[in-house]
Amino acid sequence: MDTKALRPRTRIQTEKRELILEAALEVFSAHGFRGSTIDQIAEAAGMSKPNLLYYFRRKEEIHETLMQRLLDTWLAPLKELDDIGDPLTELRSYIRRKLEMARDFPRESRLFANEILQGAPRIKPMLEGELKTLVDEKAEVIKGWMRAGKIVKTDPWHLIFSIWATTQHYADFDVQVRAVLGPDRGGDGRFEDAARFLEQLFVDGLKPPCTTPRVQPS
Amino acid sequence: MDTKALRPRTRIQTEKRELILEAALEVFSAHGFRGSTIDQIAEAAGMSKPNLLYYFRRKEEIHETLMQRLLDTWLAPLKELDDIGDPLTELRSYIRRKLEMARDFPRESRLFANEILQGAPRIKPMLEGELKTLVDEKAEVIKGWMRAGKIVKTDPWHLIFSIWATTQHYADFDVQVRAVLGPDRGGDGRFEDAARFLEQLFVDGLKPPCTTPRVQPS
DNA sequence: CAAATTTTTGACCGATTGGACAAACGTTAG
DNA sequence: CTAACGTTTGTCCAATCGGTCAAAAATTTG
Numbered sequence: 001m002d003t004k005a006l007r008p009r010t011r012i013q014t015e016k017r018e019l020i021l022e023a024a025l026e027v028f029s030a031h032g033f034r035g036s037t038i039d040q041i042a043e044a045a046g047m048s049k050p051n052l053l054y055y056f057r058r059k060e061e062i063h064e065t066l067m068q069r070l071l072d073t074w075l076a077p078l079k080e081l082d083d084i085g086d087p088l089t090e091l092r093s094y095i096r097r098k099l100e101m102a103r104d105f106p107r108e109s110r111l112f113a114n115e116i117l118q119g120a121p122r123i124k125p126m127l128e129g130e131l132k133t134l135v136d137e138k139a140e141v142i143k144g145w146m147r148a149g150k151i152v153k154t155d156p157w158h159l160i161f162s163i164w165a166t167t168q169h170y171a172d173f174d175v176q177v178r179a180v181l182g183p184d185r186g187g188d189g190r191f192e193d194a195a196r197f198l199e200q201l202f203v204d205g206l207k208p209p210c211t212t213p214r215v216q217p218s
Numbered sequence: 219m220d221t222k223a224l225r226p227r228t229r230i231q232t233e234k235r236e237l238i239l240e241a242a243l244e245v246f247s248a249h250g251f252r253g254s255t256i257d258q259i260a261e262a263a264g265m266s267k268p269n270l271l272y273y274f275r276r277k278e279e280i281h282e283t284l285m286q287r288l289l290d291t292w293l294a295p296l297k298e299l300d301d302i303g304d305p306l307t308e309l310r311s312y313i314r315r316k317l318e319m320a321r322d323f324p325r326e327s328r329l330f331a332n333e334i335l336q337g338a339p340r341i342k343p344m345l346e347g348e349l350k351t352l353v354d355e356k357a358e359v360i361k362g363w364m365r366a367g368k369i370v371k372t373d374p375w376h377l378i379f380s381i382w383a384t385t386q387h388y389a390d391f392d393v394q395v396r397a398v399l400g401p402d403r404g405g406d407g408r409f410e411d412a413a414r415f416l417e418q419l420f421v422d423g424l425k426p427p428c429t430t431p432r433v434q435p436s
Numbered sequence: 437c438a439a440a441t442t443t444t445t446g447a448c449c450g451a452t453t454g455g456a457c458a459a460a461c462g463t464t465a466g
Numbered sequence: 467c468t469a470a471c472g473t474t475t476g477t478c479c480a481a482t483c484g485g486t487c488a489a490a491a492a493t494t495t496g
């Protein structure tokens with residue numbers, strides 16, 4: 001009748017589960033699901049494999065739990081994108097929030113990227129449901145801005161994709177970015193450079209400022 | 219004295235190696251290196267595991283070969299970025315070439331993404347050497363355009379990153395793109411939409427055309 | 437054709453994997 | 467203190483992994 005599932009969580013259970021999830025995030029994000037072993041996660045969490053399996057019965061259960069939590073955090077910035085306030089300011093701060101997440105939660109970004117790269121076998125329904133709904137909704141907001149002439153007319157879906165791509169790139173392709181830019185000389189100058197660039201890209205584009213070409217030569 | 223390595227390739231060897239590499243690309247790009255098994259690759263190539271291991275002695279040898287070939291193809295578009303011709307046209311066609319590659323060689327893109335995501339354990343030297351040199355060189359070209367006032371002044375490295383990120387996104391995050399945009403209604407309208415958007419993004423930015431804000435109110 | 441060589445296969449191996457289990461150990465409430 | 471419950475561990479298992487090997491089969495060469 002009353003199964004284990006119905007019983008409330010113990011203090012130790014809550015703590016240890018959290019410990020395991022933290023360790024699993026570290027391992028999964030670095031090696032992918034199949035590339036990670038329970039032993040690795042257990043060691044990172046400072047416990048034995050059977051002990052870990054006492055808290056999560058299957059490897060997939062850890063991954064699932066991690067994934068569910070991730071999606072909320074991950075979509076939060078987009079949810080905040082609001083109709084009130086200046087559109088360009090709103091987009092600018094959305095880009096900045098996403099970039100901050102790439103800086104502060106690179107493991108989460110990579111965990112997500114790993115899942116998508118392999119065809120999202122475990123979260124495809126969520127993408128087609130929850131995610132699509134949210135994006136469609138926000139695309140409508142952006143369309144409104146375009147109709148009002150507040151920003152240039154373009155495809156809002158691809159705009160969102162390009163914001164995702166450019167910001168998450170700094171987390172997912174971190175190794176490549178570091179390799180190309182060379183050793184970074186302290187501080188988060190790297191981050192500020194990226195922020196400045198992306199702001200300019202999305203707001204100004206590459207075309208030279210209107211001044212020069214506007215002045216007709218004689 | 220004369221080892222196997224010195225002997226020239228047989229006809230069958232050439233053919234079968236090609237067959238294996240094609241199968242391995244399929245499997246590796248879908249499941250990553252550790253997520254793929256020799257058995258899977260062998261089956262995809264239509265041969266037995268020991269037979270496959272007759273042509274490639276180790277799993278890593280297949281991956282290495284694949285990776286070496288990939289890098290040439292992958293960097294070709296950037297190498298073509300040339301100092302001659304109009305800068306904006308040059309950048310536009312670079313973006314288009316990269317987008318075409320994401321469409322025509324998505325497996326290659328994912329294979330590369332997988333490798334980078336996991337910290338590029340097998341190609342880090344190549345990133346810090348060959349790739350960095352090439353990017354630095356092209357960044358200098360772009361800087362020249364900026365100094366000449368042909369395009370707006372910005373960080374050329376981050377510009378290149380953002381082109382990589384946005385274009386490869388359509389291959390690497392294909393599942394997500396499809397999920398959000400819904401079932402695509404035939405043709406490569408999807409591709410053309412992305413191409414149009416990226417061109418607009420990189421060339422025009424989001425700011426509304428200069429007309430309106432230029433007119434100082436009162 | 438026959439010998440030499442290349443290709444293919446089935447059987448096998450040790451290592452690693454995810455996971456089961458019962459026994460030992462801790463903790464806590466009555 | 468003790469009984470009940472929660473936690474931890476060592477041992478074990480079957481499946482799968484990358485890879486070997488010798489022998490059979492196919493092919494090439496003279």
